[in-house]
Amino acid sequence: MPWSVPLFESSASAPPVPSGLPLVIALTGFTDAGGAVSGLIGYVRDVLDPTPLAVFSNDVLLDYRARRPIVSFDTDHLTDYRPSRLELSLAHDALGQPFLVLAGYEPDFMWDAFAEAVLEFARAYAVSTVTWVHAIPMPVPHTRPIGTTVSGTRGDLTEAHSVWKPHTQVPATAGHLLELRFAESGASVAGFVLLIPHYLGDTEFPAATLAALDSLTVATGLVFAGDELREENREYLLRVEEQVSGNDELSRMLQGLEERYDAYMAGSTHATPIIHTGDLPSADELAAELERFLATRPSSDDDKRA
Template structure:
């Protein structure tokens, strides 16, 4: 494993961070269905008290040509530059409980060295447990609660919350490697994969963020203010439901997804909550096409 020294800079408050806190992590850049991770990160940073603990070297970890940072052009000059960041922050939840948050871009390079750096920080602060979230698109209905697949070594969370336990190969992200290395040393680690309706995967689906925060709460006991997200989700789903109800084909396809989901949840011996008895996945392309048209016509927040 590569030497992590020099991959991050510590802030001046580094010695003021309490030991034994939970670490929460979510990195953007890969399969962020429903904008779950990016929305949670923005939500926590906007609403909770926080202080920077460590900042990772973006020049060493980020492929700028693949994920170009934003520059602002004001008539005849560049007025602002917003670089991508990856940092560890000390946060406090809604009850004032402290925790550490690892947030920002997923590294493009030096995964082993990045992982070693995270493990170094975990050891430095004697982190009590690590919890991370990400979200993937799946052919599941928006009319049912968002399911999760739980990985790691916290058996109580896996048994109580994991609705689907596949045996499969998956394209990994950087936090998969962090989880794997933390498992090797026996550190308490839980990874939550949110199963987002695939026809809403390219939207900012508020319930995806709520489900992510609920998963973090289950693993850590931290409390977050989610009422504004829940209200936004009620408005969002009301518009989606209006679109579905106006189209019989969409109703039929959503009904098919609901039936297969409910059959699986009733302990029917299907191999997957997504497949029928013949092992075939439902096609919801018509849902995606219709809802894409609807979502494209939604007013943006700044237009409201």
């Protein structure tokens, strides 16, 4: 008898999900320059504490030898086994606004079946928009705003926020396939490609995660607090500046990248970058935004009269 495992398992304790929520997709895999997507997933899981709705099967989708689980060893015995996770969850932003998030590893196998399952979830929950983010290394300086290339069906976002609009072919990711399938279905979908300085691509660059969160805010209106990330980024940039200032070759490279970047942006008819490394709200700004948000909501008496 052939052996088979379901593609995913629905959570028996999943809460009710309102219809019409935005869907956010974050999949690590082929490229993740600056750790943008892994940082985004870590932020969602650690800060927002999402509730799983469906857990995808590692035995079906994951190549264990390519991305091995982590085990913990204590003196003479094993204490923990941590497999990779790919989950569809319900989360809430800093203002309590709900949204759906598909986060985890990029599947190694069964892309078509995976894409169809995600589209079926989107249809069942009647999602309002679909937004995904990934990051690639580019010859750009870290002293300038992080730019984006935006694709999908939301022309307003592409026109406003794409600083680079290439005509090219690239190795596909599962995120590309999902965007294509959502676009074919007529969904409102946007893909943000973050353009990360190539010399920082193999590091954990906090600004990359900030830019990923900022992109989601632009596309969905969700609000995320970024105080800790901003502080980490300030410390990170200080270390980078120390290395650059102490090395003539690095200084010349950075100056050349800045000159090329400034010349390109000065002559470009494309959008100007709005993704900055420090423009997420501070705690005080977030509190003020929350007050404004609550002030626009109907009171309990208004709800009863409606």
